[in-house]
Amino acid sequence: MPINQEHTPLVNALQKYDQNKAVRLHVPGHGGGPGLSQAMRQGNLPGWDVTELAGLDDLHNPAGVIAAAQRSAAELYGARCTFFLVNGTTVGLQALIAATCSEEQALVLPRNVHRSVLGGLVVSGARPVFIEPVIVPEFNFAAGFLPDKLEAVLQQNPGVGAVLAVHPCYYGVVGDLAGVDKICRRYGMLLLVDEAHGTHLHLHPGLPADALSLGADAVVQSVHKTGGALTQASWLHLGTDRIVRERVANALRLLQTSSPSYILMASLDAARQQLASRGQAMLDDLLTLAGEAALRINKISGLAVLGKEHLGGTGAFDYDPTRLVISVRGLGVSGYAVARQLAAVHGIYVEMSDAYNLVAVLSLGTGRVGVLKLVSALTEISRSMGAGHSSDGRNFNGHKGVDLSQWLPPQVMTPRRAWLAGQKKVPLGESRGLVSAEIISAYPPGIAVIYPGEEITPEVIEYLLQVREMGVHIQGAADPSLKTLRVVNV
Ligand SMILES: Cc1ncc(COP(=O)(O)O)c(C=O)c1O
Numbered sequence: 001m002p003i004n005q006e007h008t009p010l011v012n013a014l015q016k017y018d019q020n021k022a023v024r025l026h027v028p029g030h031g032g033g034p035g036l037s038q039a040m041r042q043g044n045l046p047g048w049d050v051t052e053l054a055g056l057d058d059l060h061n062p063a064g065v066i067a068a069a070q071r072s073a074a075e076l077y078g079a080r081c082t083f084f085l086v087n088g089t090t091v092g093l094q095a096l097i098a099a100t101c102s103e104e105q106a107l108v109l110p111r112n113v114h115r116s117v118l119g120g121l122v123v124s125g126a127r128p129v130f131i132e133p134v135i136v137p138e139f140n141f142a143a144g145f146l147p148d149k150l151e152a153v154l155q156q157n158p159g160v161g162a163v164l165a166v167h168p169c170y171y172g173v174v175g176d177l178a179g180v181d182k183i184c185r186r187y188g189m190l191l192l193v194d195e196a197h198g199t200h201l202h203l204h205p206g207l208p209a210d211a212l213s214l215g216a217d218a219v220v221q222s223v224h225k226t227g228g229a230l231t232q233a234s235w236l237h238l239g240t241d242r243i244v245r246e247r248v249a250n251a252l253r254l255l256q257t258s259s260p261s262y263i264l265m266a267s268l269d270a271a272r273q274q275l276a277s278r279g280q281a282m283l284d285d286l287l288t289l290a291g292e293a294a295l296r297i298n299k300i301s302g303l304a305v306l307g308k309e310h311l312g313g314t315g316a317f318d319y320d321p322t323r324l325v326i327s328v329r330g331l332g333v334s335g336y337a338v339a340r341q342l343a344a345v346h347g348i349y350v351e352m353s354d355a356y357n358l359v360a361v362l363s364l365g366t367g368r369v370g371v372l373k374l375v376s377a378l379t380e381i382s383r384s385m386g387a388g389h390s391s392d393g394r395n396f397n398g399h400k401g402v403d404l405s406q407w408l409p410p411q412v413m414t415p416r417r418a419w420l421a422g423q424k425k426v427p428l429g430e431s432r433g434l435v436s437a438e439i440i441s442a443y444p445p446g447i448a449v450i451y452p453g454e455e456i457t458p459e460v461i462e463y464l465l466q467v468r469e470m471g472v473h474i475q476g477a478a479d480p481s482l483k484t485l486r487v488v489n490v
Contacts, residue, residue, distance in 0.1 A: 018032065020347060021347070022343075022347045022348070022349050023346075023347060023348040023349065023370040023373050023374065024349055024365070024366075024370070025324075025348065025349060025350045025351060025360035025361055025362065025366065025370065025371075025374065026349055026350060026351040026352075026360075026361055027222075027224065027225040027226070027231075027351060027361055027363070028224045028225065028229070028230065028231045028365075029224070029225055029226045029227065029228060029361060029363025029364050029365055029366075030224075030228050030229075030230075030363070030364060030365040031363065031364070031365020031366055031367070031370075032365065033365065034364075034365040034367065035228045035282075035363055035364030035365025035366070036228055036230075036267070036270070036271075036274075036365070037228060037270035037271060037273060037274035038274075039266075039270040039273070040230075040266070040267055040270045040271075043266070045263050048262055048263050048266055049261070049262060049263055050262050051259065051262075056262065059084060059086070059256070059260040059265065060249075060252070060253050060256075060258070066084065066265060069084070069265070069268070069269040069272070070082045070083065070084055070235075072269070072272055072273075072276075073235055073237075073268070073269075073272045074237065076202075076272055076275065076276050077202055077210075077212055077237050078202075078212055078213065078239075079212055079219075079237035079238060079239055080237075080238045080239060080240065080241060080245075081237070081238050081245060082235050082236065082237050082238075083235060083236045083248065083249070083252060084233075084235055084260075084265050084268050085220070085233070085234040085235055085236055085252070085256070086232055086233065086256060086257060086260040086261050086264045086265065087232060087234075087255070087256055087257065088116075088222060088224070088231075088232050088233075088234050089114075089116065089194065089196040089220045089221065089222045089234045090114075090116035090119070091234075091252070091255050091256055092220030092234055092235075092236040092252075093114070093116050093117055093119075093120055093164075093192075093194055093220055094116065094117075094119040094120040094123060094251075094255055095120075095236070095248055095251035095252045095254075095255055096120070096162075096192045096218050096220065096236065096243075096248065096251075097117065097120025097121065097123070097124050097126060097162070097164070097192070098120060098123045098124045098251040098254070098255070099243065099244070099247040099248045099250070099251045100161050100162040100190050100192065100218075100243060100247075101120075101124045101126035101161030101162055102124065102125065102126065102161065103124070103125030103126065103414075103416070104159060105126050105127070105159050105160065105161030106126060106127045106128070106129045106157055106159055106160045106161065107120075107121065107124075107126045107127070107128055107129070107160070107161060107162055107163075107164060108129045108130075108131060108150065108153055108154070108157070108160055108162070108163045108164065108189075109128055109129070109130060109131065109163070109164040109165075110130070110131050110132075110133040110142070110144070110145050110164075110165070110166060111130040111131065111132060111133060111142075111408075111447045111448055112133045112142035112166070112169065112441075112446050112447045112448070113164065113166060113194070113448075114166070114194060114196065115439055115441075115475070115476050117164065117194075118415055118439060118451075118452065121414070121415040121416060122415055122416045122419045123251075123254075123255070123416075124416070125414060125416040125417075126161060126414070126416075127411070127414050128411075128414075128415065128451065129153055129157050129160070130408065130451075131145045131149050131150060131153055132145065132149060133145050133169075133175075133447065134146060134175060134314050134315035134316050135314065136171070136173060136306070136310055136311060136314050136316055137314065138304070138310050138327065139171070139306055139310065139325060139327050139356060139357055140355075140356055140357075141169070141170075141171045141173075141325075141354070141357070141446060142169065142446055142447050143168075143169045143171070143173035143174070143175055143314070143315075143316040144165065144166065144167065144168075144169070144173070144174055144175015144176065144177065144180075144315070144316060144317065145165070145175055145180070145315075146175070146176065146179075146315045147176055147179035147180050147182065147183045150163065150180055150183045150184075151183050151186075151187075154183065154187045154189065160187075160189060161190070162189065162190040162191070162192050163180070163184050163189050163190065163191050163192065164192045164193070164194065165177060165180055165191065165192070165193050165194070165211075165216075166193075166194045166196075167193050167194070167195055167198060167211050168195075168197050168198055168201075168208065168319070168320055168323075169197070170197060170352065170359070170446065171306070171319075171323065171325050171357075171359060172197065172306075172319050172320035172321075172322070172323030172325060172359075173306075173311065173316045173317075173318070173319045173320075174208045174316070174317050174318050174319070174320075175315065175316055175317055176315070176317045177193070177209075177211060177214045177216070177317075178209075178214045178215070181214055181215040181216065185215070190217045190218070190242055190243060191215070191216045191217050191218075192216070192217065192218045192219075192220075193211035193216040193218070193219045193220070194220060195210065195211050195219045195220060195221045196220065196221065196222040196225060196234075197222065197225055197226060197320075197323070198210055198211070198221060198226070198320070199221040199222065199223050199225065199226045199227030199275075200226045200227060200275075200279070200283060200322070200363075200364075201320070203275055203279035203280055203283055204279070204280055204283040204284070204287070206283075206284075206287050206321075207283070207287075207320055207321075207322075208317070208318040208319070208320060211239075212237055212239045215239070215240075216239050217238070217239055217240045217242050217243050218236065218237065218238050218239060218243055218248070219236070219237045219239060220234060220235070220236045220237075221234060221235055221236075221237070222234045223235055223267075223268055223271050224267075225361070225363075226322075226361070226363050226364075227271050227275060227364075228270075228271040228274055228275065228363075228364045228365070229264070229267040229268050229270075229271040230263065230264055230267040232261075232264055233264040233265070233267045233268045233271070235268060236248070236252075274364075282364050283322075286322050286362055286363070286364070286366065287321060287322065289362060289366070289368055289371055290321045290322045290324065290362050291321065292371075293305075293324060293362070293371045293374065293375060294307065294321065294324065296375045297324070297326055297374075297375060297378060300375075300378050300379050300382045301330070301382050302328065302329075302330035302331035302332075302382050303326055303327065303328060303330060303331070303378060303382060304326070304327045304329075304330065305324055305325065305326050305327075306319060306324075306325035306326075306327070307319070307321075322361075322362045322363065323359060323360075323361055323362070324358075324359070324360040324362060325357055325358075325359050326357060326358045326359075326360065326378070327356055327357050328356065328357065328358060329356045331381075331382060331385050332385075333385050334353075334355050334356070335353035335354050335355060335356055335357045335358050336353050336354075336355070336473065337385070338353065338358055338378075338381055338385070339352075339353035339358055341381055341385070342358075342374075342377055342378075342381070345377070346373065346377035346380075348370075348373060348374055348377055354443040354446075354473060355443070355470075355472055355473070360374060407457065407459045407460075409436075409450055409451075409454040409455050409456070409457050409459075409460055410454065410455045410457070411451075411453055411454050411455075412435045412453060412454065412455050413435065413453045413488070414453050415451065415452040415453050417453065418435060418436070418437050418452040418453040418488050419437070419452060421437075421488045421489060421490065422488070422489040423437040423486050423487065423488060423489055424486070424487060424489040425478075425479070425484040425485070425486055425487075426484060426485060426487050427483065427484055428461060428464060428465065428468075428482055428483060428484065428485055429461070431456045431461060431485045431487055432456060432457070432458060432461055433455065433456065434455075434456050434485075434487040434488070434490075435453060435454065435455055435456070435487060435488040435490070436450045436451065436452055436453070436454050436455075436456055436485065436486070436487060436488070437452050437486040437487055437488050438450075438452060438476060438477055438478060438485065438486045439451050439452060439476040440464065440474060440475075440476050440477045440482075440485075441474070441475045441476050442463075442467045442472045442473070442474055442475075443472065443473040443474075443475060446475070448476070449463055449464060449467075450464075453488075456485065456487070464482055464485075467482070468481070468482040
């Protein structure tokens with residue numbers, strides 16, 4: 001049957017979501033408009049969709065209005081310089097890795113790093129050296145890493161080009177980044193920071209300290225997530241002069257589109273202006289709202305909101321209270337089941353769910369009404385689901401995640417060589433001894449079980465069979481059902 005060319009499935013789905021007036025507790029943090037700056041809300045966006053015309057500068061060689069907008073952002077964040085990005089933090093991380101690590105060098109990074117980093121490893125050819133992240137046990141997710149572990153890794157691995165830290169993690173928790181920075185300085189290492197979830201940290205003293213303030217050499221922030229810009233709009237700050245600015249600019253020229261969206265770049269400029277003029281006041285209100293929500297949700301039977309009391313003794317340092325991490329373990333159901341119910345019955349969409357938790361992002365566009373709806377929906381769900389009646393019929397309580405201290409698969413080749421070698425699919429059961437061509441992470445705790453270039457050991461197969469059986473959410477795999485794996489074609 002020919003496809004009806006009048007039909008616009010994507011447009012229709014977006015219209016429906018928008019018209020349903022859903023409660024948006026997810027990124028982008030502008031919440032469908034309210035958290036955007038006035039300039040963006042009132043702007044004629046089709047009219048702003050232009051190219052490098054006279055007077056509008058050039059992102060790849062900025063000398064006019066884009067350069068001025070970038071300077072304002074750098075000043076707000078106390079950066080040496082700032083680059084606007086139109087392909088998210090993804091491209092910023094890739095450019096930083098390409099600019100600081102060569103094929104002969106290693107990149108030290110936590111095992112729960114975002115998959116965008118793989119692109120940087122493939123472009124640069126650098127060898128990854130993984131550090132085991134800390135785990136927040138009651139919620140079972142991975143956060144930062146311990147400075148002592150970094151020191152041990154640096155002592156054992158000569159030829160490191162840079163260290164990459166994630167601050168905060170997806171669940172809003174930060175590790176001891178000041179301690180990590182101290183070790184980096186002691187060993188003369190560059191510290192790159194993925195601050196995708198932390199654009200707002202610098203703007204309020206009640207939030208964990210931001211990476212630039214703690215001494216990082218370079219930081220990438222997804223302004224679209226928590227800074228009030230449009231999706232894909234991020235920026236990259238250089239904090240020190242230990243990274244050659246032109247190398248980063250060159251890497252960005254290589255990796256970013258030659259037709260950057262002026263709407264996205266304008267949203268960065270406008271978001272910076274809003275953060276500078278009203279950021280602290282907006283975050284004051286948001287922190288009050290988040291505190292109230294946490295108090296109320298903690299009173300609901302079977303639920304617990306992540307707080308400082310859960311971090312003691314874990315090595316995690318602090319957390320961002322605007323990110324509500326809600327454990328539903330006490331209900332005897334999975335986070336997936338509760339998220340499905342919130343969306344289908346109550347029209348409330350959270351950012352993420354895993355086997356144990358919901359993650360609701362409260363941001364500049366979040367209103368009180370939406371948060372109160374979340375509280376009453378969770379109260380209702382707790383009553384109806386709370387007697388241990390698992391609506392997805394699964395019990396995840398046996399799923400502990402990967403214990404990296406027990407087994408880290410041997411690295412046979414770099415991710416770049418695994419990428420270039422060509423790939424094929426094999427059944428999971430027949431993959432023993434082969435080299436993985438993909439990252440596979442199970443949520444929770446979101447730590448990669450296998451990384452491209454690593455050998456698929458019997459332990460990896462056994463673990464993957466276990467998570468497949470439990471129906472745990474798998475990320476990164478080309479076949480999320482895990483019937484097959486992508487391996488290097490030798
Ligand atoms: C920790 C982390 N780093 C990097 C990224 C990539 O950011 P972006 O979506 O801005 O490309 C994400 C995206 O979710 C992330 O969670």
